[in-house]
Amino acid sequence: MFLVPFFRSFSxxxxxxxxxxxxxxxxxxxxxxxxxxxxxxxxxYMNVSDLGDDEKSFFLYNHHxxxxxxxxxxxxxxxxxxxxxxxxxxxxxxxxxALQSLKENLLFLKSIPFSSVIDKNGRVVQxxxxxxxxxxxxxxxxxxxxxxxxxVNTGDWRVVGTNLDFMEKTAFLxxxxxxxxxxxxxxxxxxxxxxxxxxxxxxxxxxxxVYLNADENYIYVTHQYSNEIILFxxxxxxxxxxxxxxxxxPKRAKLPKxxxxxxxxxxxxxxxxxxxxxxESPVWDKVNRRYFRLSKQWIYGDGSDETAAYPKARVxxxxxxxxxxxxxxxxxxxxxxxxxxYFAKDGKLWISQNFWDELGFLVFDL
Numbered sequence: 001m002f003l004v005p006f007f008r009s010f011s012x013x014x015x016x017x018x019x020x021x022x023x024x025x026x027x028x029x030x031x032x033x034x035x036x037x038x039x040x041x042x043x044x045y046m047n048v049s050d051l052g053d054d055e056k057s058f059f060l061y062n063h064h065x066x067x068x069x070x071x072x073x074x075x076x077x078x079x080x081x082x083x084x085x086x087x088x089x090x091x092x093x094x095x096x097x098a099l100q101s102l103k104e105n106l107l108f109l110k111s112i113p114f115s116s117v118i119d120k121n122g123r124v125v126q127x128x129x130x131x132x133x134x135x136x137x138x139x140x141x142x143x144x145x146x147x148x149x150x151x152v153n154t155g156d157w158r159v160v161g162t163n164l165d166f167m168e169k170t171a172f173l174x175x176x177x178x179x180x181x182x183x184x185x186x187x188x189x190x191x192x193x194x195x196x197x198x199x200x201x202x203x204x205x206x207x208x209x210v211y212l213n214a215d216e217n218y219i220y221v222t223h224q225y226s227n228e229i230i231l232f233x234x235x236x237x238x239x240x241x242x243x244x245x246x247x248x249x250p251k252r253a254k255l256p257k258x259x260x261x262x263x264x265x266x267x268x269x270x271x272x273x274x275x276x277x278x279x280e281s282p283v284w285d286k287v288n289r290r291y292f293r294l295s296k297q298w299i300y301g302d303g304s305d306e307t308a309a310y311p312k313a314r315v316x317x318x319x320x321x322x323x324x325x326x327x328x329x330x331x332x333x334x335x336x337x338x339x340x341x342y343f344a345k346d347g348k349l350w351i352s353q354n355f356w357d358e359l360g361f362l363v364f365d366l
Contacts, residue, residue, distance in 0.1 A: 021247060022328035024319065026366045031350075033359040034077040039064050042354040049352065050101040051343045058352075059107060060359070061096045068099070068107065068122070071359065073345065082122045084109075090124045092116045100150060108151045115149055115159070126178065128159050133176055133183045141183045146174055148212040152219060152234050160219055160236065162188060162212045166205045169198040173221065175236040186236055188221055196255045197225050197273070201266040211281035217322075224278045226252040227295070229324055242324040248316050248331060249277045249295055274298040274311075280342075282320065287347035290327070291320040294351075296338045313338040317349070319366065336362055 033040075041048070041062040048061035051073075058071040062081065070079045085091050093111030100108040102117070106125060109116050117126040128149070133141040146161025157178035164171050171188040188210075189195070199206035208223045218239065219232040229242035245251060253276040256269040275298055282291040296313040315338045319328040342351040349364040 021326060022319075024317070024328040024330040024366060026330065026364050028332075028334055028365070029363050030355075031073075031076055031361040031363055032355060033071055033361075035358065036078045038069065038078045038081065040069055040078070040359045042357060042359050046340045046352050046354060048096055048099050049341050050099050050107075051345060051350075052101045053103050055345045057101075059099060059101055061099055061109075063096075066094075066096075068120075070120075073350075073361075082120060084118075084122050090118075090122060092118065092124065098148065102151060103153065108149075110149050113145055115145075117151065117157075126157055128157075128176065128178055130161065130174070130176060130183070133181050135183050135185065141174070141176075148210065150212055150214050150219070152214055153216070160212065160214075160232075162210050162221060164194075164198075164205075164207050164210070166198070166207070169195045169207075171207075171210055171221075171223075173219075173232065173236065184236065186232070186238070188230065190230070190238065191228070191241060193226050193228055193252075194223055196259070197223070197253075198259060199256070199266045199270065200260045201263040204263075206266055206270065213281045213283070215284035215286075217284075220282065222279060222281050224280075225273055227277075227279050228252075229282065231324070244320070244324070244326040246295075246316075246318060246326065246329060248329050249297065253277055271298070271300060275300065280339075282324075283343050283349075285344035285347055285349075287344070289322045291322075291324065292342070292344055292349045293318045293320065294338070294342060317364070332364070334362065 041060055045061050045063050050059055056074050058073050060069045062069050067081045067083045069081045072079045086094050092109050096109050096111055098110035102108055105120050107118050113131050114127055114129040116124050118124050130141055130145040135141050146163045149159055149161040151159050159176045161174045162171060171194050173186045173188045175184045194208055197208040208225050211222045213220055221230040231239040233239055253273040278296050280294045282293040284291055294315060294317055296315045298311040298313055300311045315332045317330050317332055321327050336353055340352045351362045353360045353362055
C-alpha cells in the first residue's frame with residue numbers, strides 16, 4: 001500500500017503552450033470523510049464506486065461485509081450502508097467488479113457471470129445476463145461476458161459492454177437489449193488502434209486496458225496507450241474518433257518491439273509503454289460543460305529502491321470542451337495515487353484517495 005502525505009495547500013501552475021491551448025491555474029484542497037467508525041472499502045476497491053446523479057452522494061463497494069456504503073460529499077460524512085445478498089432472488093453474486101449510479105435511486109453492479117440493477121435497499125430490480133443472450137442472427141452471444149459494462153439511459157433496459165477478440169486482436173462494443181435478450185456487436189476499433197498493443201506472455205493474453213464511460217450525450221471508449229476517444233451516441237452508432245495534439249505528453253505510446261514473448265519480456269515492453277504515457281477515460285463536468293482527463297507517465301527506479309516495484313507517476317490533466325477539443329493542460333505537482341476513481345462535482349475535479357485507510361479526496365478547482 002502506498003502512503004500518501006496529508007496536505008491542504010494552494011497551488012498555481014502555469015505552462016507556456018502554443019496558441020489555442022490555455023494556461024491552466026488551479027487550487028487544490030484535501031477532503032477527508034468522517035467514516036463514523038465504519039470500515040470503508042478503501043483497500044483494493046476504490047474504483048468500484050461512483051458519484052450519484054445528484055452529485056451529492058458517493059457510493060463505494062465494501063468487500064468487508066459485501067455491502068454498498070453511501071457517503072455524503074457535501075457533509076463529508078458516511079451516511080449509511082445497505083447489505084447485498086450473494087444468492088437468491090436478490091442475489092448479486094459473490095464478487096462486485098464495477099458500480100454505476102443510475103437515476104431513480106438505482107445502482108448497476110457488475111459481477112460474473114451476470115450483473116444486476118438494484119435499489120438502495122439491496123433489492124434486485126433487473127438481472128442482466130450476457131450468457132443467455134442471442135446475437136442478431138439468433139445464435140448464442142458467447143461464453144465470455146464483457147470486461148466492462150454500463151447501463152445507458154435510452155428509455156429502456158439497454159446495457160453496453162466492451163470485449164476483446166484475442167484471435168483477431170481487436171475490440172468490439174456489445175449493445176444488449178435486456179427486454180429482447182439480443183446483442184448487437186459493433187467494431188470498437190475503426191482505426192485499428194488496439195491491434196499493435198495486444199501482447200501475449202506465453203499463452204496468456206495481455207491486451208491494452210479499454211475504458212468505457214458515458215454521459216447524457218455520448219458513450220465513449222478509450223484505451224490506455226492512445227489519446228483517441230471513440231464516440232458513440234446512446235443508440236450505439238459511431239459518431240467520430242477524436243484525435244487531438246497534447247503538448248505535455250505523447251499522443252500515443254510508440255509501438256512495442258515485440259508482442260509475443262516470455263512474461264519477463266512482455267513485462268519489460270509494457271513498462272516501456274507506461275513510461276511514455278498512459279491515458280485514463282474522460283469525465284464530464286456538466287457545470288462548465290467540459291471534460292477532465294488524466295494521463296500519467298510511470299517512473300521506475302533502477303531496482304535498488306521501492307520504485308522498481310511501486311513506481312511513481314507524473315500526472316497530467318487535460319481539459320477538453322464539449323466537442324472534445326483540447327483547450328488546456330497542466331502537470332499536477334501534488335503527490336497522490338494516480339489510478340483511483342475521479343469525477344467532476346460542482347465544476348471541480350475530485351480524485352478519490354486512500355489516506356492511511358481512510359477515505360478522502362483531492363479537489364482541484366480550475
